[in-house]
Amino acid sequence: MLEKPQAKGLDSLAGLQPLLTYKEAADILAVKPQTLRQWVSAKRIPYVKIGAAVRFSPDQLEDFIKGSSR
Numbered sequence: 545m546l547e548k549p550q551a552k553g554l555d556s557l558a559g560l561q562p563l564l565t566y567k568e569a570a571d572i573l574a575v576k577p578q579t580l581r582q583w584v585s586a587k588r589i590p591y592v593k594i595g596a597a598v599r600f601s602p603d604q605l606e607d608f609i610k611g612s613s614r
Contacts, residue, residue: 566581590607
């Protein structure tokens, strides 16, 4: 039986966590999605832009929380 060829580099993506939406990230940060949108607009929080969609990396979100501690 023939095996389907695997695209190069897909093995390295196996450890990636799914990206979070505005609502999911806002829930984690205990803020409203609108507040998060303002932070993105002001470049106050790290985000990932995929086409028109804005998403948040769980790891970067964790770093943001740690960096915001006083």
